Amino acid sequence: MTIRPPSSGFVGSAAPGSTSVRYHQCPTVPRLLRHKENGLSFDDFGIQYSSRAGADHLIATLQALYPLKVDWSGFQYLGMIITRDRIASTLFLSLPGYIAKFLQRFKRSGSKEAASPGLYVPPVYGVRVQYVNDQTPDACPVAAAKITEIREIVGSLHYYAREIDPTMLPAVTAITSDQASLSRTIFPQVNRFLAYSAAYPDHGKRRVG
Numbered sequence: 548m549t550i551r552p553p554s555s556g557f558v559g560s561a562a563p564g565s566t567s568v569r570y571h572q573c574p575t576v577p578r579l580l581r582h583k584e585n586g587l588s589f590d591d592f593g594i595q596y597s598s599r600a601g602a603d604h605l606i607a608t609l610q611a612l613y614p615l616k617v618d619w620s621g622f623q624y625l626g627m628i629i630t631r632d633r634i635a636s637t638l639f640l641s642l643p644g645y646i647a648k649f650l651q652r653f654k655r656s657g658s659k660e661a662a663s664p665g666l667y668v669p670p671v672y673g674v675r676v677q678y679v680n681d682q683t684p685d686a687c688p689v690a691a692a693k694i695t696e697i698r699e700i701v702g703s704l705h706y707y708a709r710e711i712d713p714t715m716l717p718a719v720t721a722i723t724s725d726q727a728s729l730s731r732t733i734f735p736q737v738n739r740f741l742a743y744s745a746a747y748p749d750h751g752k753r754r755v756g
Contacts, residue, residue, distance in 0.1 A: 570608075627710065641751035642711050646744050649703055653696065653741070660746035664718035666739050689729050697726065697737055704744070712750040715743070 573579040573588070581588045585601035588594070596602045609615050621629060630639040701723050708715035718740050725733050 625710075636755060638754045639751050640711055640754065641749065642707060643749065645707060645711075646748035649707075650741070650745055650748075652703075653700060659742050661739055661742035662746065664715050664740055664743040665721065666736055689731060689733075693734075694726075694729060697722070697729075697733065700737060700741070701726070704740075711752055712747070713752065714747075714750065715740070718743070 569583055570580045571583055573581050576590075579588055579590045582601060582604070585596070585598060585604065587596040587601040587605055589605065594602070594605065596605075606615065606617055621631070623629065627640045627642055630641070631637070632639070701719055704715060704719055705723070708719045718736070722733065722736055722740065725736070
């Protein structure tokens with residue numbers, strides 16, 4: 548893998564006997580680059596280093612090639628706020644204010660709150676096959692504006708559910724699936740989902756390790 552020519556001191560194929568190339572592709576891990584002297588490693592998602600000098604060398608190399616901003620606190624990543632507890636060895640990811648802006652965008656601020664993201668479907672005891680909510684298309688077509696709104700709601704919260712609040716994921720996935728045969732019965736599900744979002748606007752995800 549060649550990112551820049553050997554003259555940059557980054558990644559490339561140096562001539563025999565040359566020491567200009569210092570970062571090499573790790574032979575066992577795809578897309579992982581490692582410095583041949585200071586042991587610093589990095590890929591698309593993170594950097595691992597054992598000395599500040601190694602990190603400074605990588606920063607200087609990148610700044611010679613690309614516009615670069617450095618945040619040693621590691622406070623923010625992809626819009627997420629990262630709170631680190633070194634004693635407990637945990638990271639807490641959050642997106643403060645995201646749900647409030649979301650509810651304001653869809654004019655749901657001050658709406659009724661709900662304790663769960665999805666509607667409860669009671670089991671039918673004694674029946675071998677259990678069915679989900681009926682999504683059979685009804686006689687009343689869904690207005691195009693409503694279809695667009697539902698898609699925007701799902702699109703706005705799918706990333707949030709995956710990265711920040713996984714308790715939303717089953718509900719947002721179910722709404723996404725129901726769009727294939729859209730009917731007016733989807734509205735109670737969407738409203739319930741929005742009510743849950745209003746009830747827990749500041750959830751986060753804790754990662755251990």
